[in-house]
Amino acid sequence: MVEGPDGAWWLFATQRRVDDDRPGVSWVHGTDIAVATSADGGLTWTHRGVVDGLDPGEGRNTLWAPEVVFAEGRFHMFVSYITGIPEQWAGHERHILHHVSDDLVTWKYHGIVPLSSDYVIDACVAPTADGYRMWFKDEAADSTTWCADSRDLETWGPSRPVIEGRPHEGPNVFTLGGWHWMIVDEWRGQAVYRSDDLEQWTADGRILVEPRGHHADVVATDDQAWIFYFTHDVSPFGETGAGEDPATRRAVVRVAEARVVDGHLVCDPHDHVDLDLRRAARTR
Template structure:
Protein backbone atom coordinates (compact mmCIF):
# COMPACT_ATOMS: atom_id res chain seq x y z
CA UNK A 1 0.00 0.00 0.00
CA UNK A 2 1.24 3.47 -0.83
CA UNK A 3 1.82 5.77 2.16
CA UNK A 4 -0.29 8.91 2.46
CA UNK A 5 1.19 11.36 1.80
CA UNK A 6 3.48 9.75 -0.72
CA UNK A 7 6.24 12.39 -0.74
CA UNK A 8 7.36 15.70 0.66
CA UNK A 9 10.72 17.46 0.46
CA UNK A 10 12.94 19.30 2.97
CA UNK A 11 11.45 22.66 2.02
CA UNK A 12 7.95 21.34 2.59
CA UNK A 13 6.15 22.10 -0.68
CA UNK A 14 6.73 19.86 -3.72
CA UNK A 15 4.15 20.77 -6.37
CA UNK A 16 3.40 19.93 -10.02
CA UNK A 17 4.86 16.38 -9.87
CA UNK A 18 5.90 14.38 -12.93
CA UNK A 19 7.26 10.82 -12.98
CA UNK A 20 9.47 8.93 -15.42
CA UNK A 21 11.30 5.61 -15.43
CA UNK A 22 15.08 6.00 -15.42
CA UNK A 23 17.65 4.09 -17.48
CA UNK A 24 18.11 1.41 -14.80
CA UNK A 25 14.43 0.92 -13.93
CA UNK A 26 14.51 3.34 -10.99
CA UNK A 27 11.62 5.80 -10.99
CA UNK A 28 12.26 9.53 -10.82
CA UNK A 29 9.86 12.17 -9.48
CA UNK A 30 10.47 15.78 -10.49
CA UNK A 31 8.53 18.66 -8.90
CA UNK A 32 8.50 22.41 -8.40
CA UNK A 33 10.15 23.15 -5.05
CA UNK A 34 8.25 26.08 -3.55
CA UNK A 35 10.01 28.17 -0.90
CA UNK A 36 7.53 28.05 1.97
CA UNK A 37 9.78 29.91 4.43
CA UNK A 38 10.61 32.82 2.12
CA UNK A 39 9.90 36.12 3.87
CA UNK A 40 9.73 38.29 0.76
CA UNK A 41 6.67 40.36 -0.17
CA UNK A 42 3.62 39.10 -2.01
CA UNK A 43 4.07 35.81 -3.84
CA UNK A 44 7.85 35.72 -4.02
CA UNK A 45 7.59 32.35 -2.22
CA UNK A 46 6.12 30.69 -5.33
CA UNK A 47 8.81 32.24 -7.54
CA UNK A 48 12.57 31.84 -7.51
CA UNK A 49 11.92 28.10 -7.35
CA UNK A 50 14.12 25.17 -8.38
CA UNK A 51 13.11 21.75 -9.65
CA UNK A 52 13.46 19.08 -6.97
CA UNK A 53 14.03 15.41 -7.74
CA UNK A 54 13.50 12.17 -5.81
CA UNK A 55 13.99 8.54 -6.78
CA UNK A 56 12.39 5.22 -5.86
CA UNK A 57 13.76 1.72 -6.42
CA UNK A 58 10.81 -0.15 -4.87
CA UNK A 59 8.05 0.70 -7.30
CA UNK A 60 7.18 4.08 -5.82
CA UNK A 61 6.48 3.21 -2.18
CA UNK A 62 9.47 5.07 -0.76
CA UNK A 63 11.27 8.09 -2.22
CA UNK A 64 14.76 9.44 -1.62
CA UNK A 65 15.13 13.18 -2.08
CA UNK A 66 18.17 13.86 -4.30
CA UNK A 67 18.17 17.65 -4.08
CA UNK A 68 17.59 19.98 -7.01
CA UNK A 69 18.29 19.57 -10.71
CA UNK A 70 21.34 21.53 -11.82
CA UNK A 71 21.87 23.11 -15.20
CA UNK A 72 18.28 24.05 -16.07
CA UNK A 73 18.53 27.84 -15.79
CA UNK A 74 19.99 29.51 -18.90
CA UNK A 75 19.82 32.97 -17.31
CA UNK A 76 21.84 34.85 -14.74
CA UNK A 77 20.91 35.48 -11.12
CA UNK A 78 17.88 33.96 -9.41
CA UNK A 79 15.01 32.95 -11.71
CA UNK A 80 11.88 30.81 -11.56
CA UNK A 81 11.46 27.21 -12.73
CA UNK A 82 8.02 25.59 -12.58
CA UNK A 83 6.10 22.49 -13.56
CA UNK A 84 8.56 20.09 -15.21
CA UNK A 85 7.38 17.57 -17.80
CA UNK A 86 9.86 14.73 -18.43
CA UNK A 87 9.43 12.12 -21.17
CA UNK A 88 11.65 9.59 -22.93
CA UNK A 89 11.46 9.91 -26.72
CA UNK A 90 13.73 9.92 -29.76
CA UNK A 91 16.33 8.00 -27.72
CA UNK A 92 16.74 10.63 -24.98
CA UNK A 93 14.99 12.16 -22.01
CA UNK A 94 13.31 15.49 -22.69
CA UNK A 95 12.32 18.04 -20.06
CA UNK A 96 9.91 20.87 -20.80
CA UNK A 97 9.90 23.31 -17.89
CA UNK A 98 8.12 26.64 -17.32
CA UNK A 99 10.43 29.62 -16.86
CA UNK A 100 10.05 33.17 -15.53
CA UNK A 101 12.92 35.64 -15.36
CA UNK A 102 13.56 36.85 -11.82
CA UNK A 103 11.53 36.42 -8.61
CA UNK A 104 8.28 38.39 -9.08
CA UNK A 105 6.27 39.41 -6.02
CA UNK A 106 2.95 39.29 -7.90
CA UNK A 107 1.24 36.97 -10.39
CA UNK A 108 0.57 39.17 -13.48
CA UNK A 109 2.84 41.15 -15.75
CA UNK A 110 5.72 38.71 -16.23
CA UNK A 111 6.43 36.67 -19.34
CA UNK A 112 6.36 32.91 -18.99
CA UNK A 113 7.99 30.52 -21.45
CA UNK A 114 8.50 26.76 -21.75
CA UNK A 115 12.14 25.68 -22.05
CA UNK A 116 13.38 22.45 -23.62
CA UNK A 117 16.28 20.40 -22.22
CA UNK A 118 17.60 16.92 -23.09
CA UNK A 119 19.50 14.31 -21.07
CA UNK A 120 20.80 10.76 -21.35
CA UNK A 121 20.75 10.01 -17.62
CA UNK A 122 18.24 12.42 -15.96
CA UNK A 123 21.15 14.07 -14.12
CA UNK A 124 23.03 16.16 -16.68
CA UNK A 125 20.80 18.37 -18.86
CA UNK A 126 21.56 20.20 -22.10
CA UNK A 127 19.58 23.36 -22.86
CA UNK A 128 17.93 23.37 -26.30
CA UNK A 129 15.99 26.63 -26.21
CA UNK A 130 12.54 28.15 -25.82
CA UNK A 131 9.59 26.27 -27.32
CA UNK A 132 7.77 28.66 -29.71
CA UNK A 133 4.10 28.57 -28.74
CA UNK A 134 0.96 30.71 -28.88
CA UNK A 135 2.09 33.58 -26.64
CA UNK A 136 4.75 34.78 -24.21
CA UNK A 137 2.63 33.68 -21.25
CA UNK A 138 2.64 29.87 -21.42
CA UNK A 139 3.30 27.28 -18.67
CA UNK A 140 2.54 23.66 -17.68
CA UNK A 141 3.64 21.48 -20.61
CA UNK A 142 2.34 17.96 -21.10
CA UNK A 143 3.78 15.88 -23.96
CA UNK A 144 2.44 12.61 -25.37
CA UNK A 145 2.93 10.64 -28.60
CA UNK A 146 0.38 10.72 -31.42
CA UNK A 147 0.06 8.53 -34.49
CA UNK A 148 2.30 10.89 -36.46
CA UNK A 149 4.64 12.37 -33.84
CA UNK A 150 4.14 14.22 -30.58
CA UNK A 151 1.72 16.75 -29.15
CA UNK A 152 2.27 19.29 -26.38
CA UNK A 153 -0.65 20.57 -24.34
CA UNK A 154 -0.07 23.70 -22.25
CA UNK A 155 -1.74 26.58 -20.44
CA UNK A 156 -1.85 29.92 -22.27
CA UNK A 157 -2.46 32.68 -19.75
CA UNK A 158 -2.80 35.24 -22.54
CA UNK A 159 -5.83 33.29 -23.81
CA UNK A 160 -7.82 33.30 -20.59
CA UNK A 161 -5.70 30.61 -18.87
CA UNK A 162 -7.01 27.86 -21.13
CA UNK A 163 -5.45 24.76 -22.68
CA UNK A 164 -3.80 24.91 -26.10
CA UNK A 165 -1.68 22.42 -28.04
CA UNK A 166 1.01 22.20 -30.73
CA UNK A 167 2.43 19.27 -32.72
CA UNK A 168 5.97 18.15 -33.51
CA UNK A 169 7.59 15.38 -35.50
CA UNK A 170 10.76 15.32 -33.43
CA UNK A 171 10.27 17.45 -30.26
CA UNK A 172 12.60 20.02 -31.80
CA UNK A 173 10.39 21.93 -34.26
CA UNK A 174 6.77 22.78 -33.52
CA UNK A 175 3.76 23.59 -35.66
CA UNK A 176 1.21 26.33 -35.00
CA UNK A 177 -0.61 26.26 -31.68
CA UNK A 178 -4.40 25.98 -31.39
CA UNK A 179 -6.98 26.00 -28.57
CA UNK A 180 -8.13 22.70 -27.04
CA UNK A 181 -10.17 23.45 -23.89
CA UNK A 182 -11.61 26.94 -23.52
CA UNK A 183 -14.14 28.47 -21.10
CA UNK A 184 -13.41 28.38 -17.37
CA UNK A 185 -9.74 29.16 -16.53
CA UNK A 186 -7.60 26.19 -15.56
CA UNK A 187 -4.03 24.87 -15.67
CA UNK A 188 -1.85 21.77 -15.52
CA UNK A 189 -3.20 19.69 -18.44
CA UNK A 190 -2.31 16.01 -18.46
CA UNK A 191 -3.18 13.48 -21.18
CA UNK A 192 -3.20 9.68 -20.95
CA UNK A 193 -4.92 6.64 -22.47
CA UNK A 194 -6.93 4.14 -20.43
CA UNK A 195 -9.86 1.80 -21.01
CA UNK A 196 -10.05 2.42 -24.75
CA UNK A 197 -10.26 6.22 -24.42
CA UNK A 198 -7.92 9.19 -24.32
CA UNK A 199 -8.32 11.35 -21.20
CA UNK A 200 -7.39 14.95 -20.48
CA UNK A 201 -7.48 16.28 -16.92
CA UNK A 202 -6.96 19.93 -15.93
CA UNK A 203 -6.68 21.64 -12.56
CA UNK A 204 -9.65 24.01 -12.09
CA UNK A 205 -8.68 24.78 -8.46
CA UNK A 206 -11.87 22.94 -7.46
CA UNK A 207 -10.62 19.46 -8.38
CA UNK A 208 -9.58 18.04 -11.71
CA UNK A 209 -11.96 18.54 -14.65
CA UNK A 210 -12.04 15.45 -16.87
CA UNK A 211 -12.40 15.31 -20.67
CA UNK A 212 -12.68 12.23 -22.91
CA UNK A 213 -11.68 11.72 -26.56
CA UNK A 214 -11.36 9.00 -29.16
CA UNK A 215 -8.94 10.92 -31.39
CA UNK A 216 -6.89 13.28 -29.15
CA UNK A 217 -8.56 16.23 -30.89
CA UNK A 218 -12.25 16.43 -29.95
CA UNK A 219 -12.79 16.46 -26.19
CA UNK A 220 -16.05 15.86 -24.29
CA UNK A 221 -16.47 16.96 -20.63
CA UNK A 222 -16.75 14.01 -18.23
CA UNK A 223 -17.15 15.54 -14.76
CA UNK A 224 -14.59 16.08 -12.00
CA UNK A 225 -12.30 13.99 -9.83
CA UNK A 226 -10.15 14.78 -6.78
CA UNK A 227 -12.56 17.40 -5.52
CA UNK A 228 -11.92 16.53 -1.87
CA UNK A 229 -9.13 16.57 -0.96
CA UNK A 230 -8.55 19.12 -3.66
CA UNK A 231 -6.07 17.64 -6.09
CA UNK A 232 -3.84 20.10 -7.93
CA UNK A 233 -1.62 19.82 -11.05
CA UNK A 234 -1.30 16.08 -11.56
CA UNK A 235 0.67 13.47 -13.51
CA UNK A 236 -0.66 10.05 -14.50
CA UNK A 237 1.03 6.67 -14.90
CA UNK A 238 -1.07 3.88 -16.43
CA UNK A 239 -1.18 0.10 -16.15
CA UNK A 240 -3.17 -2.31 -18.31
CA UNK A 241 -6.40 -1.76 -16.38
CA UNK A 242 -5.99 1.28 -14.10
CA UNK A 243 -4.05 4.50 -13.62
CA UNK A 244 -2.21 6.12 -10.75
CA UNK A 245 -2.76 9.86 -10.46
CA UNK A 246 0.01 11.73 -8.64
CA UNK A 247 -1.10 15.16 -7.44
CA UNK A 248 -0.32 17.73 -4.78
CA UNK A 249 -2.51 19.09 -2.01
CA UNK A 250 -2.37 21.70 0.75
CA UNK A 251 -3.64 21.10 4.27
CA UNK A 252 -5.00 24.64 4.01
CA UNK A 253 -5.14 26.26 0.60
CA UNK A 254 -2.94 29.38 0.66
CA UNK A 255 -5.16 30.94 -1.99
CA UNK A 256 -8.34 30.56 0.06
CA UNK A 257 -7.12 31.15 3.58
CA UNK A 258 -7.32 34.57 5.19
CA UNK A 259 -4.07 36.39 4.47
CA UNK A 260 -3.42 34.07 1.52
CA UNK A 261 0.10 32.69 1.59
CA UNK A 262 1.30 34.89 4.46
CA UNK A 263 1.56 31.99 6.89
CA UNK A 264 4.15 29.36 5.88
CA UNK A 265 1.85 26.69 7.34
CA UNK A 266 -0.70 27.38 4.59
CA UNK A 267 2.00 27.13 1.92
CA UNK A 268 3.07 23.59 2.70
CA UNK A 269 2.15 20.86 0.24
CA UNK A 270 2.58 17.13 -0.23
CA UNK A 271 2.40 14.73 -3.16
CA UNK A 272 -0.35 12.12 -2.92
CA UNK A 273 -1.47 9.29 -5.19
CA UNK A 274 -4.91 7.91 -6.08
CA UNK A 275 -6.13 5.10 -8.34
CA UNK A 276 -8.36 5.84 -11.34
CA UNK A 277 -10.32 3.39 -13.49
CA UNK A 278 -12.68 3.54 -16.43
CA UNK A 279 -16.18 2.34 -15.51
CA UNK A 280 -18.93 2.32 -18.16
CA UNK A 281 -16.92 4.76 -20.26
CA UNK A 282 -16.28 7.25 -17.44
CA UNK A 283 -13.16 8.00 -15.42
CA UNK A 284 -13.70 7.34 -11.72
CA UNK A 285 -11.30 7.99 -8.85
CA UNK A 286 -11.80 7.60 -5.10
CA UNK A 287 -8.98 9.44 -3.26
CA UNK A 288 -9.90 7.62 -0.03
CA UNK A 289 -9.30 4.17 -1.55
CA UNK A 290 -6.01 2.58 -0.39
CA UNK A 291 -3.57 2.52 -3.31
CA UNK A 292 -1.74 -0.67 -4.24
CA UNK A 293 1.23 0.94 -5.94
CA UNK A 294 3.93 -0.77 -7.98
CA UNK A 295 5.33 1.34 -10.78
CA UNK A 296 7.06 -1.74 -12.16
CA UNK A 297 3.61 -2.66 -13.57
CA UNK A 298 3.38 0.60 -15.50
CA UNK A 299 2.58 0.60 -19.20
CA UNK A 300 3.61 4.25 -19.61
CA UNK A 301 7.35 3.78 -19.29
CA UNK A 302 10.36 5.14 -21.07
Protein backbone atom coordinates in the same frame (compact mmCIF):
# COMPACT_ATOMS: atom_id res chain seq x y z
CA MET B 1 7.28 11.07 -13.63
CA VAL B 2 9.43 8.81 -15.76
CA GLU B 3 11.16 5.45 -15.54
CA GLY B 4 14.91 6.03 -15.44
CA PRO B 5 17.73 4.14 -17.15
CA ASP B 6 18.40 2.34 -13.85
CA GLY B 7 14.83 0.97 -13.66
CA ALA B 8 13.92 3.34 -10.82
CA TRP B 9 11.11 5.86 -11.11
CA TRP B 10 12.04 9.53 -11.06
CA LEU B 11 9.63 12.20 -9.81
CA PHE B 12 10.43 15.79 -10.83
CA ALA B 13 8.52 18.62 -9.13
CA THR B 14 8.55 22.34 -8.38
CA GLN B 15 10.32 22.94 -5.07
CA ARG B 16 8.40 25.67 -3.26
CA ARG B 17 10.22 28.14 -0.99
CA VAL B 18 7.74 28.20 1.88
CA ASP B 19 9.99 30.16 4.28
CA ASP B 20 10.63 33.09 1.93
CA ASP B 21 9.73 36.33 3.74
CA ARG B 22 9.71 38.72 0.78
CA PRO B 23 6.49 40.51 -0.20
CA GLY B 24 3.52 39.08 -2.10
CA VAL B 25 3.91 35.74 -3.83
CA SER B 26 7.71 35.78 -4.01
CA TRP B 27 7.63 32.41 -2.26
CA VAL B 28 6.08 30.70 -5.31
CA HIS B 29 8.81 32.12 -7.57
CA GLY B 30 12.58 31.71 -7.57
CA THR B 31 12.01 27.95 -7.40
CA ASP B 32 14.20 25.03 -8.43
CA ILE B 33 13.16 21.64 -9.77
CA ALA B 34 13.51 18.91 -7.15
CA VAL B 35 13.84 15.19 -7.87
CA ALA B 36 13.07 12.04 -5.89
CA THR B 37 13.53 8.43 -6.95
CA SER B 38 11.93 5.11 -6.06
CA ALA B 39 13.43 1.68 -6.71
CA ASP B 40 10.48 -0.30 -5.32
CA GLY B 41 7.66 0.79 -7.58
CA GLY B 42 6.75 3.97 -5.72
CA LEU B 43 6.37 2.68 -2.16
CA THR B 44 9.42 4.53 -0.79
CA TRP B 45 11.21 7.58 -2.17
CA THR B 46 14.65 9.13 -1.82
CA HIS B 47 15.02 12.89 -2.23
CA ARG B 48 18.00 13.57 -4.49
CA GLY B 49 18.06 17.37 -4.18
CA VAL B 50 17.53 19.78 -7.05
CA VAL B 51 18.36 19.44 -10.74
CA ASP B 52 21.38 21.45 -11.83
CA GLY B 53 21.92 23.06 -15.21
CA LEU B 54 18.33 23.95 -16.09
CA ASP B 55 18.53 27.74 -15.81
CA PRO B 56 19.96 29.44 -18.93
CA GLY B 57 19.74 32.88 -17.31
CA GLU B 58 21.77 34.76 -14.71
CA GLY B 59 20.87 35.21 -11.06
CA ARG B 60 17.89 33.58 -9.35
CA ASN B 61 14.99 32.78 -11.68
CA THR B 62 11.84 30.66 -11.57
CA LEU B 63 11.44 27.06 -12.75
CA TRP B 64 8.00 25.41 -12.58
CA ALA B 65 6.07 22.31 -13.59
CA PRO B 66 8.60 19.97 -15.26
CA GLU B 67 7.35 17.48 -17.85
CA VAL B 68 9.86 14.68 -18.50
CA VAL B 69 9.40 12.10 -21.26
CA PHE B 70 11.56 9.47 -22.94
CA ALA B 71 11.39 9.84 -26.72
CA GLU B 72 13.65 9.79 -29.77
CA GLY B 73 16.22 7.78 -27.80
CA ARG B 74 16.71 10.21 -24.89
CA PHE B 75 14.97 12.08 -22.11
CA HIS B 76 13.31 15.44 -22.74
CA MET B 77 12.31 17.97 -20.12
CA PHE B 78 9.85 20.79 -20.84
CA VAL B 79 9.84 23.22 -17.92
CA SER B 80 8.07 26.53 -17.31
CA TYR B 81 10.40 29.52 -16.87
CA ILE B 82 10.01 33.04 -15.48
CA THR B 83 12.84 35.55 -15.21
CA GLY B 84 13.52 36.69 -11.65
CA ILE B 85 11.42 36.36 -8.50
CA PRO B 86 8.20 38.33 -9.10
CA GLU B 87 6.15 39.52 -6.13
CA GLN B 88 2.87 39.13 -8.01
CA TRP B 89 1.24 36.47 -10.19
CA ALA B 90 0.57 38.52 -13.32
CA GLY B 91 2.53 40.93 -15.50
CA HIS B 92 5.66 38.98 -16.39
CA GLU B 93 6.42 36.73 -19.34
CA ARG B 94 6.68 32.97 -18.96
CA HIS B 95 7.92 30.42 -21.45
CA ILE B 96 8.44 26.67 -21.76
CA LEU B 97 12.08 25.61 -22.07
CA HIS B 98 13.34 22.39 -23.67
CA HIS B 99 16.26 20.37 -22.22
CA VAL B 100 17.58 16.91 -23.15
CA SER B 101 19.46 14.27 -21.17
CA ASP B 102 20.78 10.72 -21.48
CA ASP B 103 20.75 9.94 -17.75
CA LEU B 104 18.20 12.32 -16.06
CA VAL B 105 21.09 13.97 -14.20
CA THR B 106 22.97 16.08 -16.75
CA TRP B 107 20.76 18.27 -18.94
CA LYS B 108 21.52 20.24 -22.10
CA TYR B 109 19.45 23.32 -22.93
CA HIS B 110 17.80 23.27 -26.37
CA GLY B 111 15.93 26.58 -26.23
CA ILE B 112 12.45 28.07 -25.85
CA VAL B 113 9.52 26.17 -27.35
CA PRO B 114 7.70 28.58 -29.76
CA LEU B 115 4.05 28.53 -28.69
CA SER B 116 0.92 30.67 -28.85
CA SER B 117 2.09 33.54 -26.63
CA ASP B 118 4.79 34.71 -24.22
CA TYR B 119 2.62 33.66 -21.25
CA VAL B 120 2.62 29.86 -21.39
CA ILE B 121 3.28 27.27 -18.67
CA ASP B 122 2.52 23.65 -17.68
CA ALA B 123 3.61 21.47 -20.58
CA CYS B 124 2.27 17.94 -21.07
CA VAL B 125 3.69 15.82 -23.94
CA ALA B 126 2.36 12.56 -25.37
CA PRO B 127 2.92 10.59 -28.59
CA THR B 128 0.45 10.78 -31.48
CA ALA B 129 0.15 8.87 -34.75
CA ASP B 130 2.32 11.49 -36.50
CA GLY B 131 4.77 12.37 -33.74
CA TYR B 132 4.11 14.21 -30.51
CA ARG B 133 1.68 16.74 -29.09
CA MET B 134 2.24 19.29 -26.34
CA TRP B 135 -0.69 20.60 -24.32
CA PHE B 136 -0.11 23.71 -22.21
CA LYS B 137 -1.80 26.59 -20.40
CA ASP B 138 -1.88 29.93 -22.23
CA GLU B 139 -2.47 32.70 -19.72
CA ALA B 140 -2.81 35.22 -22.53
CA ALA B 141 -5.87 33.27 -23.74
CA ASP B 142 -7.83 33.45 -20.48
CA SER B 143 -5.79 30.65 -18.89
CA THR B 144 -7.08 27.88 -21.15
CA THR B 145 -5.48 24.78 -22.65
CA TRP B 146 -3.82 24.93 -26.08
CA CYS B 147 -1.66 22.46 -28.00
CA ALA B 148 1.04 22.24 -30.68
CA ASP B 149 2.41 19.27 -32.65
CA SER B 150 5.94 18.11 -33.48
CA ARG B 151 7.44 15.20 -35.38
CA ASP B 152 10.72 15.23 -33.43
CA LEU B 153 10.19 17.37 -30.27
CA GLU B 154 12.49 20.00 -31.80
CA THR B 155 10.38 21.75 -34.45
CA TRP B 156 6.81 22.72 -33.51
CA GLY B 157 3.78 23.58 -35.62
CA PRO B 158 1.22 26.31 -34.93
CA SER B 159 -0.63 26.38 -31.61
CA ARG B 160 -4.41 25.98 -31.35
CA PRO B 161 -7.00 25.99 -28.54
CA VAL B 162 -8.18 22.69 -27.06
CA ILE B 163 -10.14 23.32 -23.84
CA GLU B 164 -11.68 26.78 -23.46
CA GLY B 165 -14.26 28.22 -21.06
CA ARG B 166 -13.52 28.22 -17.34
CA PRO B 167 -9.87 29.14 -16.56
CA HIS B 168 -7.64 26.25 -15.54
CA GLU B 169 -4.06 24.98 -15.68
CA GLY B 170 -1.87 21.88 -15.55
CA PRO B 171 -3.26 19.72 -18.39
CA ASN B 172 -2.28 16.06 -18.25
CA VAL B 173 -3.16 13.52 -20.94
CA PHE B 174 -3.09 9.73 -20.66
CA THR B 175 -4.78 6.64 -22.14
CA LEU B 176 -6.84 4.23 -20.05
CA GLY B 177 -9.70 1.81 -20.65
CA GLY B 178 -9.84 2.41 -24.39
CA TRP B 179 -10.12 6.21 -24.08
CA HIS B 180 -7.81 9.20 -24.03
CA TRP B 181 -8.24 11.34 -20.92
CA MET B 182 -7.27 14.87 -20.02
CA ILE B 183 -7.40 16.25 -16.50
CA VAL B 184 -6.93 19.96 -15.78
CA ASP B 185 -6.63 21.82 -12.49
CA GLU B 186 -9.61 24.15 -12.00
CA TRP B 187 -8.54 25.01 -8.42
CA ARG B 188 -11.67 23.19 -7.24
CA GLY B 189 -10.49 19.69 -8.16
CA GLN B 190 -9.47 18.21 -11.49
CA ALA B 191 -11.87 18.62 -14.42
CA VAL B 192 -11.99 15.48 -16.59
CA TYR B 193 -12.26 15.34 -20.40
CA ARG B 194 -12.56 12.25 -22.62
CA SER B 195 -11.59 11.71 -26.27
CA ASP B 196 -11.33 8.86 -28.75
CA ASP B 197 -8.97 10.70 -31.13
CA LEU B 198 -6.98 13.29 -29.09
CA GLU B 199 -8.79 15.99 -31.09
CA GLN B 200 -12.34 16.34 -29.76
CA TRP B 201 -12.76 16.41 -25.99
CA THR B 202 -15.95 15.89 -23.98
CA ALA B 203 -16.33 17.07 -20.38
CA ASP B 204 -16.75 14.16 -17.96
CA GLY B 205 -17.08 15.64 -14.47
CA ARG B 206 -14.46 16.30 -11.80
CA ILE B 207 -12.22 14.24 -9.53
CA LEU B 208 -9.95 15.00 -6.56
CA VAL B 209 -12.35 17.57 -5.18
CA GLU B 210 -11.67 16.76 -1.52
CA PRO B 211 -8.87 16.83 -0.63
CA ARG B 212 -8.41 19.33 -3.41
CA GLY B 213 -5.91 17.95 -5.89
CA HIS B 214 -3.66 20.38 -7.75
CA HIS B 215 -1.51 19.97 -10.90
CA ALA B 216 -1.36 16.21 -11.34
CA ASP B 217 0.76 13.69 -13.23
CA VAL B 218 -0.42 10.22 -14.24
CA VAL B 219 1.26 6.85 -14.70
CA ALA B 220 -1.05 4.36 -16.47
CA THR B 221 -1.13 0.66 -17.23
CA ASP B 222 -3.66 -1.03 -19.52
CA ASP B 223 -6.40 -1.08 -16.89
CA GLN B 224 -5.44 1.25 -14.03
CA ALA B 225 -3.74 4.56 -13.48
CA TRP B 226 -2.07 6.26 -10.58
CA ILE B 227 -2.62 10.01 -10.27
CA PHE B 228 0.06 11.89 -8.36
CA TYR B 229 -1.05 15.35 -7.24
CA PHE B 230 -0.24 17.93 -4.60
CA THR B 231 -2.32 19.50 -1.87
CA HIS B 232 -1.83 22.41 0.51
CA ASP B 233 -2.80 22.66 4.15
CA VAL B 234 -4.74 25.69 2.89
CA SER B 235 -5.13 26.28 -0.84
CA PRO B 236 -3.23 29.38 -2.02
CA PHE B 237 -5.76 30.07 -4.79
CA GLY B 238 -8.26 32.43 -3.22
CA GLU B 239 -9.06 31.15 0.28
CA THR B 240 -8.79 33.60 3.18
CA GLY B 241 -5.38 33.50 4.83
CA ALA B 242 -3.87 31.12 2.31
CA GLY B 243 -0.17 31.60 1.63
CA GLU B 244 0.30 34.21 4.35
CA ASP B 245 2.75 32.09 6.34
CA PRO B 246 4.74 28.85 5.88
CA ALA B 247 2.03 26.76 7.57
CA THR B 248 -0.39 27.52 4.74
CA ARG B 249 2.20 27.14 1.97
CA ARG B 250 3.52 23.65 2.61
CA ALA B 251 2.57 21.07 0.00
CA VAL B 252 2.51 17.30 0.04
CA VAL B 253 2.41 14.86 -2.87
CA ARG B 254 -0.42 12.33 -2.72
CA VAL B 255 -1.38 9.44 -4.99
CA ALA B 256 -4.81 8.06 -5.89
CA GLU B 257 -5.84 5.19 -8.15
CA ALA B 258 -8.08 5.78 -11.18
CA ARG B 259 -10.06 3.34 -13.31
CA VAL B 260 -12.56 3.54 -16.13
CA VAL B 261 -16.04 2.35 -15.18
CA ASP B 262 -18.83 2.36 -17.80
CA GLY B 263 -16.85 4.83 -19.91
CA HIS B 264 -16.17 7.29 -17.08
CA LEU B 265 -13.00 8.05 -15.14
CA VAL B 266 -13.45 7.09 -11.49
CA CYS B 267 -11.02 8.16 -8.77
CA ASP B 268 -11.65 8.20 -5.00
CA PRO B 269 -8.65 9.64 -3.11
CA HIS B 270 -9.86 7.98 0.09
CA ASP B 271 -9.66 4.45 -1.34
CA HIS B 272 -6.74 2.12 -0.74
CA VAL B 273 -4.07 2.45 -3.44
CA ASP B 274 -2.46 -0.67 -4.85
CA LEU B 275 0.71 1.09 -6.00
CA ASP B 276 3.39 -0.66 -8.04
CA LEU B 277 4.83 1.47 -10.82
CA ARG B 278 6.81 -1.50 -12.09
CA ARG B 279 3.60 -2.69 -13.75
CA ALA B 280 3.87 0.36 -16.00
CA ALA B 281 7.55 -0.18 -16.84
CA ARG B 282 8.32 0.46 -20.48
CA THR B 283 10.89 -1.33 -22.63
CA ARG B 284 13.39 0.90 -24.45
